[in-house]
Amino acid sequence: MKSLRFKKLWLVSEASRAARSVEFNPKMTLLVGKNHTGKSTLVKHIFKTLGCETKGKTDRWDNLAISVLRFDLDGVDYLAYRRANVFALRNESTGTMKVTTKSSEWSEILAHLFDFRLMLPTHQETLAQATPPFLFLPFYFDQDGSWQKQWNSFDKLTQFSTWQKPLTSYVTGQRPNGYYLAKFEETKAKAEIGKVSHELGVVQAALVRVKKALPRVTVRMDTGAFKQEIADLLRNSTQLKQEQESLRSKAFELASVKESLSTQIAMAKDALRDLEGDLKYLTESKVDPTLLCPTCGTTHENGFPIRLELVDDAVTLRKIAAELESERQKVDESLAGIQGKLNRVKLKSLEIEKTLQVKKGALRLQDVVDSQSSEVVRGAFTKDMDSLKKQLAKHEELSADLKDKAAKFDVPERTKEINAFYAERFELFASELGVQDLRDDVKKKPDAGITASGSALPRSLLAYQFAVLHTAKEKGDAKIFPVVVDSPNQQGQDAEHLSQMLNFIVKRTPAGQQLILAVEERPQGLPFDGTVIELTTPYGLLDATLYDEISDELQNLVDAVAEGVNVRLANQRIEVLQDTSE
Incomplete structure (x- = not known):
């Protein structure tokens, strides 16, 4: 299992020149603050930095703010960086850094780091690597979503279809990493089977059509050296034709680009001509505070600022x-x-035809092709079909092996054992939170849906989520991650039930897992062995007096990320230039 600890979070807004840093206790951290003091913003940015999109809107927040999270993973410190769509991860032990502007690449970076290989079904009926929100869903209670229904802490989860059951199976250990890796490879093998089968069908249909169109053999030749010569010429001719088609395609694309640029230039010049006319008119007109347009009759301001804007x-x-x-x-x-x-290609083609005529008199290339076409074409098609059939058999064998491999992880006895453990914990936790009248399927299976209402709903969801967490730790190959709970005082909890929930969270957080708990008021009598951070200023999470100090602290990282982005963009330009030259 991977063991994760959040250590420190930095937030920096260059727009407001304000910043904040918060250090988390390795055991428990209590964030206390009224509405709008920034406790939820702080908590959300832990996960935003890691590539998740949290629910709700953050009032008066700079969307281009920098967030940096220091965390410990199995004894190694890492820094995660995010600013808008720029992500970076630096190993503090080795100094190695990965920088990306693509969320898909960031997902793969974290999947590799955390050994997270959950594959989820897409809407295109394929399997794809689960994104970071699915890695952290079991461990985060978001105030804007988690207290209304299960697995509702993050936005943008609908890119996958029917993901709730696979996620539950993964977290609780019913289907571990190995299962999803095998299913993913099986899906790829099946895709190859479909691709090769389609290609084989196309080749077979083409052979039938070609046989009907082939000319009758009228010339019989002793091939020998002439056959090799013709083969070389045919190969060269084919290559030249392909090159010619490629060049024509590029020429067409460039012509389209040129046409678009010409249109834009004409539009820009027309606009400039109109603008210069307006400027001349204003300059030559009398200096009046207002000016009547001779065309449309509209009154406009006439002064130096207006003319300066036109300039x-x-x-x-x-x-x-x-x-x-x-x-x-x-x-x-x-x-x-x-x-x-294109001109050079044309000259080479003419040279091939000339060579044929010189060496073989009046015998043209087409005559040779026609005379040998039946045998050559039939042999070529047969060779292609044999190759495709071998590929098809290989992929079918691989798909069957992977299906058997995945099936080995589906052990009914183990599933029954895991469900029994979950059921025992859920009933215990529900009773401790005063939750009654839950359906039997909710008590017995972790993939069942919670349907409670009123103030019982948040307590039911809390009992469910903690039962899943305990099951994951005891039975799964999931993660020892921090448990982050934001604002459990939802759906009108009375003082007794709220105290019940807070004491439960502190008591039942799985042993060895870090707890970060955000509340509006510091609870009386709560046995909390950790750090208390109080936020008191409305809309004052970031502090202008800390900006210079924190900016200096992060400058090395910020510079390294900027350099990484520049290198990435330069490499992309090189790839584009290479593609163009080819």
């Missing part, structure tokens, strides 16, 4: 037009290069 707009339009002209020139150069390549 700025004109400068901007000239710059845009110049940039577009530069882009069009580059496209023209690329088109000229492609045309040169």
Whole structure:
């Protein structure tokens, strides 16, 4: 199992030049603050930094703020960084860093780090790697969603279909990593089976059509050296044709780009012409505070600021037009290069035809192809079909093996044992929280739905989630992750029930797992062995007096991330240039 501890969270807003850092106790941290003091914002940013999209909106918050989370994973410190769509992970022991601007790449980085291989069904009926929210769902109670229904702490979960049952099976250990890896590979093998089967069918149908179209054999030749010569010429001719088609395609694409740029240039010049006319009119007109438009009769302000704005707009339009002209020139150069390549290809094709005529007199390339077509084509198709049939058999065998491998993880006795453990814990926790009249299926299976109402709903959900956490620790190969609970005072809990819930959370957090608990008021008599952090200023989570200190503390990391992003963009430009040159 992976053991995770949150150690410190930094939040920095460059827009408001304010910041905050919070250190978490390795055992328990109690965040105390009224509404709008930022306790939920702080908690949400733990998971936002790790790539999750939390529920609810954060009032007066800078969406471009930097968040950095220090955490310990199996004794190794890491720093996770996020700003908008820029993610980074640095191993503090080795100094190695991974930077990405793609959420899919970030998901794979965390999946590898946490050995998280849950595969979930997509809407395209395939399996895909589960994203970070599914890694942290069992351990986070969000105030805006978790107290209304199960597994509701994060947004953007609907990219997968029917994910609740697979997630529950994974967390509780009924279907561990090995099962989902095998199912994922089986899905890939099945996709290859479909692909190869389709290709085989296309080849077989093509052979039937080609046989009907092939000319009768009128020339019989002793192939020998001539056969090899013809084969070489055919191969060269085919390659030249492919190259010619590729060049024509690129030329068409560039011509479309050029046409688009020309249209944009014309639009920019028209707009500039109109703008310069307006500016001339305003400059030559009398200096009046207002000006009547001779065209539409509308009254406009007439003063130096207005003319200055028009001048700025004109400068901007000239710059845009110049940039577009530069882009069009580059496209023209690329088109000229492609045309040169097309001419060279044409010359090579003519040379092949000339060589055939010189060596074999009046016997043209087409004559040779026609005379040998039946045997050559039939042999080529047979060879392709044999190859595809071998591939198909290989993928079918692999799919069957993977299906058997996945089936070995589905052990009814183990599932029964896990469900029994869950049922025992859920009934115990429900009684401790004063929850009654729950359906039998909810008590017996962790994938059943909670349907309580009123103030009993949050307590039912709390009992359920903690029963899942205990089952995961005892029976699953899931994770020893921090348990984060935000604002359990939901759905009108009275003082007695709220005290009951808070004491339960502290008492029943699985041994060895860190607890971060956010509440509006510090509870009296709560046996809390940890750190208490009080937030008192409405909309004052970030402190301007801490900005310089925290910015300096994070500067090395911020610079390293910026360098990583620049390297990534440079590599992408190189790839684009390489594709263009090819």
